[in-house]
Amino acid sequence: MLLLIAASTFVCAAFTVMGLYWLAFRPRSIAAERLAELKSQTINVPTNGLSPEPSPVAAITEQLAEPLSRLVPPSAAEAAKLRKQLMQAGFTGHEAVLLYRAIHLSSMVLLPLAVAVVYILLAKTLSSATLPILFAFIAGFFIPKFTLTQLIKRRKLRIQWGLPDALDLMVTCIEAGLGLNASIVRVSEEINHVHPDLSKEFGLVNLEIRVGRSRDEALSNLAERTGVEDLDSLVSMLIQADKFGTSITRAIRVYSSALRTKRRQRAEQAAQMAAVKLLLPLAAFLFPTLFIAILAPAALNLIDALRRVGP
16 A cells, blocks of 8 residues: 555646656747737847846746646636736736746645645545645635735835825926926936835836827826726826816815825724734733632632641
8 A cells, every 4th residue: 555655646746747847948939929029029129128128037927836736727817906906016027927827826736745745744534635735725725815905005105105295296396397207207217215116106107108108198107007996086186187287286285285194094093903912912922821820829729728727
């Protein structure tokens, strides 16, 4: 029986390695080679510094992630949704989707495999490891998604906190005589060290305007990339003010004041919720320790008294 299990494990591992090797190094079709040539020609075209050249690390990552992504190729709707989520998390590279898919698939395979290896090293039967392997597979499926969701939430929060300061600086730039496009560039440079996420988004807006897109389209892309409700409202207000010819400075000043009020209200709400969030750790860790420190001497004295009274 042990020999049969060992032979089956060897055959499965051999076929797995052969399949991964075939996916990684199989010959490409003529159409794929032609597309790769066109892509390399497009990359070599000078862009006057508007877009960075692909780094060697990104190229290696894409080559390693592509074979894993071929195993379970995503649909067009799933790929578009995943790309939008990664953009909201701050990953705008073209290899971000492939890398996330590779991490997702690897976690779904490696975690159950690690659990199975641990049970084999402990000389336990694989039938007893069925439930832990299932839990490891579920964890490998949900951990990357949960991590991506938390990254999106934190980035949105950072952009929300930095938006009022950026708008105050934008009002100052516009009142000093700069246009809206020049103000966006100036604000992006000034807040780079304080609010890097918002600075990066404003820089992308500037790049899109410089390559020929309209300002309304660039601002709409900004709202879609970030997914922040306050920034979406700001973009809608700027587009409407530009369309109807109203004062952009007055509109931004009023909206900035409203955002500062909202930021203060969020801070007060977080401070009030802190007391409620502290109840669980207090009840779980502090109160039992206090009970032990207070009641333990009395319990020991009671035990000694009962021993003396007994026969």
